[in-house]
Structures are given as C-alpha cells and as structure tokens.
Amino acid sequence: MTKRVVTLAHYYTQPEVQQMADKVGDSLELSLYAQEAEADIIVFAGVRFMAETAKILNPKARVILPDADSTCSLVTQTDVTQLAKWRNSYPDHVHVSYINSSAEHKALSDWIVTSRNVDDVIAELYSQGKKVIFSPDRNMGAYLNFQYGYDMPLWSAVCEVHDKFNETALNEAIGAVDAAHLIAHPESPLPVLQRAEYVGSTSGMLNWVKGYQGETKDVIFVATEDGILYNMRMARPDLDLRQAPIYAGCQCNSCPYMKLNNVEAVKRAQDGIGLEIDYLTTEQMAAARVPIERMLAFSQRYLA
Incomplete structure (x- = not known):
C-alpha cells in the first residue's frame, strides 16, 4: 500500500x-x-x-x-532542569511558553503561544486577574512588557538570528533612503521593535506587505529571517523590500538551522x-499536548 x-x-x-x-x-x-x-x-x-x-x-x-x-537557539539556550526550578519559584503564576521550545519545555507550561497569538492569549490571562511568567524568548517578553505595561518575569534565551538586528545599523540604513518603513518580528531586540510601525508574526508581516497601499518607491525594511522575503516579493513584486541590517551592517541574516x-x-x-x-515518551507527549491544544482551541476564533 x-x-x-x-x-x-x-x-x-x-x-x-x-x-x-x-x-x-x-x-x-x-x-x-x-x-x-x-x-x-x-x-x-x-x-x-x-x-x-x-x-x-x-x-x-x-x-x-x-x-x-x-x-533552535531558544531550545539550546534553555536548560530544562533550571527552567523547572525557575517555573517552581513562581507557584502562583501562569507559565506561558513560546512555541519555539522543546517538548520537555512545553510539558512544563500552562499555555503555548505563537508570535501570532501571544498578545491575545496573555491579554486574556491578565483580564482574568492572573499573573504570568514568560519563556523562553527574552526579547519577545520584553516587548510585551513594554507595549502593554506587564511585569512578567522572563526567561533569558534569545533567537540568535533576530537578536542580531541592530538599532544603530538600522538608523544608518533608514537615513540613507528618502522614505522608509520598518516591520519586525517580536523576537527582535526591543530598540528595533520600538522603531517599527508594525510588529507581528511571520504571517502577520506577510499580510502587512500584501495590503501595503503606500508609495511603491518607499523602502520597506523587514526585521526577520530572510526566507520570508521570497514570499513577500512573490506577493508584491512592485515593492522595494529589504531585510533590516544587523550589527555588522549587512543585510544577510539567515537561520542556519x-x-x-x-x-x-x-x-x-x-x-x-x-x-x-x-x-x-507517551507521558511527555501527553503533558506537552495540554498547553498546545489549549492554545489551538483559543486561536481558532482569530483565524479566518
């Protein structure tokens, strides 16, 4: 068969x-x-x-x-034994984990989120009066704390690709063109995200580009892994789309994995x-499935 x-x-x-x-x-x-x-x-x-x-x-x-x-560096930078100790030090908090995490990590979580639904899930938890800890992405958590005034304790891992985007190099690139826009993935450093006019998931950024109605001569800088630029250029070949520069000044930021x-x-x-x-193991999968399915059920209402 x-x-x-x-x-x-x-x-x-x-x-x-x-x-x-x-x-x-x-x-x-x-x-x-x-x-x-x-x-x-x-x-x-x-x-x-x-x-x-x-x-x-x-x-x-x-x-x-x-x-x-x-x-993924978010996985390799996270010692699950230490994560469990950290999680246990906040017994009255809900542990929200980004999907960029190992199965063992997910099994220690109450909720799993993606970059597309993290804002909605955490807003819902806070509206219920709950306290939240967030792992593993420090940059994403810092942005959420800044953007919404949360005080979530954060784990310390970063995406090695997104963490390279650099405010100084970005300022130089933007200053070299007549008009520019910046969109960014929330795994990027906070100074970069504070400059962006749109912060969102990979699909969110793609949809932003598809719906862009500004001047086609403007430059749109994209602070995320370079693979999505293929999809963006397929959707909008009329636009000047460029990857945001990293600390070395180049626009050459790829995920090696x-x-x-x-x-x-x-x-x-x-x-x-x-x-x-x-x-x-069956036990690992069962424990990890609970927060994943909780997220998927929640997200159904936000998907077309």
Whole structure:
C-alpha cells in the first residue's frame, strides 16, 4: 500500500523547498495543519521543535525532520532542569511558553503561544486577574512588557538570528533612503521593535506587505529571517523590500538551522530517511499536548 506523505515547510526555508511542500506557513498554521493531516508520514522542513509539535498533535503519523541538526537557539539556550526550578519559584503564576521550545519545555507550561497569538492569549490571562511568567524568548517578553505595561518575569534565551538586528545599523540604513518603513518580528531586540510601525508574526508581516497601499518607491525594511522575503516579493513584486541590517551592517541574516532543509534532505525525508521523532515518551507527549491544544482551541476564533 502506498504511504501518504505530507510535506510541511516553514516560511524561513529556501524557496525551492517551499515549492516541494503541501503546506507552507508559520508555526501556528503548520501546527493546525499537522493536527488534521491524514498522513502516514509527515516531513517537516523546519526545525526540531516544530517536528516535535507535529508528532505531539498527530501521534499516529511518522514525523521526520530532514536534518537532525536543525535546532533552535531558544531550545539550546534553555536548560530544562533550571527552567523547572525557575517555573517552581513562581507557584502562583501562569507559565506561558513560546512555541519555539522543546517538548520537555512545553510539558512544563500552562499555555503555548505563537508570535501570532501571544498578545491575545496573555491579554486574556491578565483580564482574568492572573499573573504570568514568560519563556523562553527574552526579547519577545520584553516587548510585551513594554507595549502593554506587564511585569512578567522572563526567561533569558534569545533567537540568535533576530537578536542580531541592530538599532544603530538600522538608523544608518533608514537615513540613507528618502522614505522608509520598518516591520519586525517580536523576537527582535526591543530598540528595533520600538522603531517599527508594525510588529507581528511571520504571517502577520506577510499580510502587512500584501495590503501595503503606500508609495511603491518607499523602502520597506523587514526585521526577520530572510526566507520570508521570497514570499513577500512573490506577493508584491512592485515593492522595494529589504531585510533590516544587523550589527555588522549587512543585510544577510539567515537561520542556519532552517537552511539545513535543502532539496536533497527533504527528498530523503520523503523516502523515510531522516531524524524520526520517535523518542518522545507517551507521558511527555501527553503533558506537552495540554498547553498546545489549549492554545489551538483559543486561536481558532482569530483565524479566518
């Protein structure tokens, strides 16, 4: 019997990999798709925590990551033993964790959020009079505290890609053009986010670009991983879209882990060769599934 293979690709993967996928999206879109996918094998062209999330949501499918080294600095910078101690030091707080986290990390969480729904989830918790701690992304948490006046204790990890965006280099780039706009992902440093006229998820930024109605001669700087620029330019070839500069001054900021998902690696994974997500215990998956499904149920009302 022919096995049904479903291939998922994040916006940060290479264009040729996205073209191989059954679904391209951000973390929230791909999580929802994985949950409902009628697949024997799910090939996840992304990073390990994404493949783990797909396995948690669709445990009957074989989930394969094309390259075992496709990790995330938010995961590698988080010692789960220390995280548990930190979490336990706030027994009266709700632990909200960004989806860019390991399965073990998720199992220590009350809620999982993505960059698309984090504002809504935390606002809802505060409206209920609850106190929140936020992990693992320090930059995202700092922005939420600044933007909404929260006082959430924060974990200390950062995305090594987004953390490179630099206010000084950005000021120089903006000063060199006649008119500029800045949109940014909330994993970026707070000084960059404070300058942005739109801060949002990968899909949110893509939708902002699609709906842009200003002067086409204006320069739009995008503070996120460079993979999404492919999708933005496909949607709006009339616009001058540029990646925001990093501290070194270059506009050359890629996630090395996402780029391990090359065409050959994805083809091998479609044949069943790669890192299979078969190492999570039933107990780990059950514990991690609770906050993920809580987030997905909440998010249904915000998705078209």
